[in-house]
Amino acid sequence: MKQYIVKRLLLIILTLCGLITVIFLVSRVAPGDPARLAAGPDATEEMVEVMRTEFGLDKPLVLQYIAYFKGLFRGNLGRSIRTRRSVLDDLIAFFPATFELTVFSLLFAVVVAIPLGVLCAVYRDRFLDHVARVFSVSGMALPMFWLALMLQLFLALRFDFLPLGGRLGMMTEPPVKITHLFLVDSLLTGNWHAFQDALRHIILPAFVLSFPALASIVRVNRAEMLEVLTRDFITSARAHGISKIRIIGQYALKNALIPTMTMVGLRYGWMLGGTILVETVFDWPGIGLYAVQSAVYSDFQPIMGVTLLIGINFMVANLIIDLVYGALDPRVRYE
Amino acid sequence: MNMESSILTVKDLRIHFDTFEGTAQVLDGCSFRLGKGDTLGLVGETGCGKSITAKAILGLLPVPPTRIVSGEIRFHGQNLLSLSEGEWKRIRGNQIAMIFQDPMTYLNPVFSIEKQMVDVIRGHARHRNGSMSRSEAREKAIGLLDAAHMANPRLRIKEFPHEFSGGMRQRVLIAMALAGDPEILIADEPTTALDVTIQAQILRLIKELVERFHHSVLLISHDLGIVASVCRRIAVMYAGDIVELTTIERIFQSPSHPYTKGLLRAIPNLSSREGKLVGITGSIPDFIDPPKGCRFHPRCLHAMTVCKEVKPLLEEIAEEHQVACFLYEPSWPDAARGKKAMSQRP
Amino acid sequence: MNDVWTNLKPSKTSGVWAQWKEEHESLFRDIRLSLYLFSRSPLSVTGMILVGVFFLVVLIGPMIVPFPEDATGAVHMSQKLMEPDSRFWFGTDEMGRDIFTRVILGTRISLRIGLIIVCVAMGIGVPLGITAGFIGGWVNEVIMRITDIFLSIPGLLLALAVIGALGPGITNSMIALSVVWWPGYVRLVQGKTLSLKEEAFIEAAQSVGAGKARIIFLHILPNCTSPIIVKASMDMGMAILAAAGLGFVGVGAQPPAPEWGAMISAARNYLPTWWWYAVFPGLAIFITVLGFNLLGDGLRDILDPQSRGYYRE
Numbered sequence: 001m002k003q004y005i006v007k008r009l010l011l012i013i014l015t016l017c018g019l020i021t022v023i024f025l026v027s028r029v030a031p032g033d034p035a036r037l038a039a040g041p042d043a044t045e046e047m048v049e050v051m052r053t054e055f056g057l058d059k060p061l062v063l064q065y066i067a068y069f070k071g072l073f074r075g076n077l078g079r080s081i082r083t084r085r086s087v088l089d090d091l092i093a094f095f096p097a098t099f100e101l102t103v104f105s106l107l108f109a110v111v112v113a114i115p116l117g118v119l120c121a122v123y124r125d126r127f128l129d130h131v132a133r134v135f136s137v138s139g140m141a142l143p144m145f146w147l148a149l150m151l152q153l154f155l156a157l158r159f160d161f162l163p164l165g166g167r168l169g170m171m172t173e174p175p176v177k178i179t180h181l182f183l184v185d186s187l188l189t190g191n192w193h194a195f196q197d198a199l200r201h202i203i204l205p206a207f208v209l210s211f212p213a214l215a216s217i218v219r220v221n222r223a224e225m226l227e228v229l230t231r232d233f234i235t236s237a238r239a240h241g242i243s244k245i246r247i248i249g250q251y252a253l254k255n256a257l258i259p260t261m262t263m264v265g266l267r268y269g270w271m272l273g274g275t276i277l278v279e280t281v282f283d284w285p286g287i288g289l290y291a292v293q294s295a296v297y298s299d300f301q302p303i304m305g306v307t308l309l310i311g312i313n314f315m316v317a318n319l320i321i322d323l324v325y326g327a328l329d330p331r332v333r334y335e
Numbered sequence: 336m337n338m339e340s341s342i343l344t345v346k347d348l349r350i351h352f353d354t355f356e357g358t359a360q361v362l363d364g365c366s367f368r369l370g371k372g373d374t375l376g377l378v379g380e381t382g383c384g385k386s387i388t389a390k391a392i393l394g395l396l397p398v399p400p401t402r403i404v405s406g407e408i409r410f411h412g413q414n415l416l417s418l419s420e421g422e423w424k425r426i427r428g429n430q431i432a433m434i435f436q437d438p439m440t441y442l443n444p445v446f447s448i449e450k451q452m453v454d455v456i457r458g459h460a461r462h463r464n465g466s467m468s469r470s471e472a473r474e475k476a477i478g479l480l481d482a483a484h485m486a487n488p489r490l491r492i493k494e495f496p497h498e499f500s501g502g503m504r505q506r507v508l509i510a511m512a513l514a515g516d517p518e519i520l521i522a523d524e525p526t527t528a529l530d531v532t533i534q535a536q537i538l539r540l541i542k543e544l545v546e547r548f549h550h551s552v553l554l555i556s557h558d559l560g561i562v563a564s565v566c567r568r569i570a571v572m573y574a575g576d577i578v579e580l581t582t583i584e585r586i587f588q589s590p591s592h593p594y595t596k597g598l599l600r601a602i603p604n605l606s607s608r609e610g611k612l613v614g615i616t617g618s619i620p621d622f623i624d625p626p627k628g629c630r631f632h633p634r635c636l637h638a639m640t641v642c643k644e645v646k647p648l649l650e651e652i653a654e655e656h657q658v659a660c661f662l663y664e665p666s667w668p669d670a671a672r673g674k675k676a677m678s679q680r681p
Numbered sequence: 682m683n684d685v686w687t688n689l690k691p692s693k694t695s696g697v698w699a700q701w702k703e704e705h706e707s708l709f710r711d712i713r714l715s716l717y718l719f720s721r722s723p724l725s726v727t728g729m730i731l732v733g734v735f736f737l738v739v740l741i742g743p744m745i746v747p748f749p750e751d752a753t754g755a756v757h758m759s760q761k762l763m764e765p766d767s768r769f770w771f772g773t774d775e776m777g778r779d780i781f782t783r784v785i786l787g788t789r790i791s792l793r794i795g796l797i798i799v800c801v802a803m804g805i806g807v808p809l810g811i812t813a814g815f816i817g818g819w820v821n822e823v824i825m826r827i828t829d830i831f832l833s834i835p836g837l838l839l840a841l842a843v844i845g846a847l848g849p850g851i852t853n854s855m856i857a858l859s860v861v862w863w864p865g866y867v868r869l870v871q872g873k874t875l876s877l878k879e880e881a882f883i884e885a886a887q888s889v890g891a892g893k894a895r896i897i898f899l900h901i902l903p904n905c906t907s908p909i910i911v912k913a914s915m916d917m918g919m920a921i922l923a924a925a926g927l928g929f930v931g932v933g934a935q936p937p938a939p940e941w942g943a944m945i946s947a948a949r950n951y952l953p954t955w956w957w958y959a960v961f962p963g964l965a966i967f968i969t970v971l972g973f974n975l976l977g978d979g980l981r982d983i984l985d986p987q988s989r990g991y992y993r994e
Contacts, residue, residue, distance in 0.1 A: 273835030
């Protein structure tokens with residue numbers, strides 16, 4: 001088992017190196033002068049030349065590549081023209097917000113969608129199934145940013161149920177920074193008021209972010225449950241008198257979860273990408289918003305930093321999903 | 336075989352199966368009895384309806400698209416076709432248990448043998464007299480695996496189905512079937528998916544268990560030889576009907592139905608020096624549009640006019656020997672035979 | 682005993698047409714069964730209708746819109762931000778332009794975007810996939826590792842990164858999204874090719890001396906078309922959605938182009954009072970993507986029922 005994790009970590013590092021190479025090539029191959037890109041749209045000629053030497057852009061490509069790698073190891077991800085800070089500092093500042101949002105959304109999606117999928121399979125073609133199907137089908141077609149705006153329109157602007165955006169109300173002090181995750185920190189320090197406020201602020205963005213995931217996980221789980229329930233070992237379990245609840249909740253579900261996990265992993269990826277849209281609408285101070293602001297400003301280095309960070313995030317998430325596979329399916333354990 | 340001593344009675348079971356192309360009349364009035372300690376083999380080609388009969392007894396058929404059109408299945412007098420899910424729990428595994436064909440697909444791949452057996456054992460215990468702890472159930476499971484001649488059961492019980500060989504998995508299924516101490520054991524092609532050498536071992540095991548625990552057995556197979564080695568009685572099925580129902584000795588001494596005769600002739604005999612293999616011409620009928628009258632008549636060398644019009648019912652032609660064939664009506668001319676058969680229809 | 686060859690000679694009584702019909706009887710039966718199953722699913726039929734309406738609007742859009750000049754930058758400040766009424770069915774935006782016209786003409790932009798992205802992605806991905814699957818060995822490894830790298834970042838982010846390098850604009854967003862979509866086709870086709878390669882009929886073809894090109898074009902490619910068609914129809918919807926997302930964020934289509942995402946982005950400033958500005962373009966995106974999704978689902982049910990389609994959606 002440990003061997004497997006080690007092997008996968010090596011693979012991640014390898015893929016990461018590949019990603020870095022691709023990023024490097026994209027930034028150098030891009031039309032236009034990379035030095036100009038790094039200097040920003042309002043730079044003077046002298047500033048561009050300073051950039052050129054500072055980033056070693058006058059040296060041959062291979063040396064640049066090596067320098068880029070060395071820089072990465074030292075944590076040098078470049079500098080943001082817009083915020084005037086190092087990209088690394090910016091990422092550290094903004095990542096916890098995105099992490100909290102995406103993890104919360106994923107948990108929400110999984111906790112709601114999997115039981116719902118089971119219920120839809122068991123009560124097939126009844127009212128619940130039809131309603132769920134309408135949501136599932138529309139869930140993947142609904143533009144996240146539009147859903148966000150519509151919910152803002154009705155819940156925040158028309159009727160003042162939930163806040164319009166941000167992580168905390170303007171009057172609320174953020175909780176003591178332990179994990180930098182507001183929900184966790186406020187619970188850890190017993191700060192009930194901050195917890196409530198953080199919760200009220202995260203509900204809407206998390207719901208929007210998780211909506212497409214909810215939709216697809218319900219569909220997949222339902223389909224897998226229906227398929228597994230036709231399998232022979234279910235007939236066998238029934239023949240031995242095993243109760244219906246156990247058959248559905250254990251015998252069938254554990255098998256159905258295996259392909260469902262694939263979908264969970266995929267949707268987490270889309271969630272990470274979706275932060276670009278959701279954080280923009282809700283003014284959520286995460287790296288998605290950071291990336292968008294950088295892109296609009298033509299600030300290239302931060303975008304690369306965000307890409308790298310989310311790439312790592314996604315790969316680690318996939319590794320975790322693989323471990324979950326191992327926990328579910330004994331046949332893949334000893335690879 | 337009289338009514339009083341039979342514990343399972345299948346009477347006139349008619350089952351239809353709805354498909355895109357029409358309704359397949361899969362079972363067309365199947366009837367037989369199983370007594371206490373009795374061993375009955377159900378023999379027929381693939382697709383003749385024997386597996387469906389077995390599954391119907393335990394209520395395992397998927398109800399759409401399958402439909403039980405008419406008939407009864409009585410177990411100790413109780414009609415199994417009208418049971419609720421709750422009532423089934425008393426019967427399944429507890430009083431009637433089933434051993435399935437392909438032990439790979441009939442075991443849950445993601446749970447250990449221990450978990451699957453313990454669940455079954457504790458379930459049965461709950462329906463009998465209360466409850467059983469996990470460790471007690473585990474001990475009982477190990478004992479059952481031992482009775483099924485599995486090597487090292489205490490160690491291997493923690494393993495998963497894919498870690499066992501085919502024969503071992505079938506022993507697990509057999510052990511699970513015995514867990515509830517059932518009266519009736521239904522074995523649906525228990526050796527078909529196994530190698531020939533393992534087949535012999537498993538058959539020996541089944542015989543030994545039957546002798547030890549006195550189950551009644553319904554053994555389903557397409558192989559006459561397997562049935563002959565385990566069962567005392569045999570029912571030959573063709574295209575959804577039972578065409579001959581008798582003892583093993585009589586089926587070999589005096590096979591009566593033309594289909595049975597054809598089957599016996601078709602078994603290749605290694606010691607004989609005869610020439611060609613003899614088959615039965617034609618093929619099994621289309622269940623959606625079955626032949627009128629006797630379903631075998633298109634392939635039968637002795638088909639008469641009445642066979643094409645009227646369906647023959649099982650009639651007793653000797654002690655413990657029933658045949659469904661107009662050739663065996665006591666010597667009456669064609670038309671009168673037809674009229675008699677029709678007037679006897681319920 | 683019948684001569685085995687007798688049945689192969691064309692019979693003199695039936696013509697060539699009748700014989701062709703008989704040879705392809707199973708194909709006809711399959712088609713009839715597929716159409717029947719498709720029509721039985723109301724969702725699939727709905728999808729087909731929605732997509733049909735979409736294409737219809739694309740075709741006749743310019744002829745039916747009341748104010749075509751509003752899509753190309755006309756400004757009528759006197760009628761800005763008017764509520765939907767009988768003249769302006771969807772109301773007007775902050776430049777006084779008829780939103781109904783802009784939404785209808787936006788279908789053309791969306792179709793172009795979706796079509797180009799999917800075609801380019803297929804054009805790159807399918808050949809690469811077949812190559813990887815068919816040749817195998819280190820070629821396969823290299824191609825699949827590169828594909829994995831592209832699949833290791835979420836799509837929208839990768840697109841943003843590419844746009845970051847290339848600059849904003851509708852062409853660049855099409856390029857960016859093609860980069861995002863091609864790996865999915867590589868994976869799909871490579872997997873299918875690998876499993877087809879193991880099939881007996883490929884071995885049979887090779888044993889009678891069929892060349893590699895012949896095997897690829899006659900045996901492998903036709904068997905790949907079903908999953909490719911299913912994926913392409915689902916991808917159309919998803920690509921349009923992604924492009925709208927990029928437009929919303931400001932790096933896709935630029936004003937005054939009537940791209941739906943960009944319209945919603947501008948509309949954001951005018952909520953909640955002038956709500957119609959954001960609502961109608963969003964509905965247009967929703968209905969279009971829904972149509973393609975339902976159609977793709979329906980096609981999958983009849984063309985490729987075993988596939989679970991867990992590739993990049």
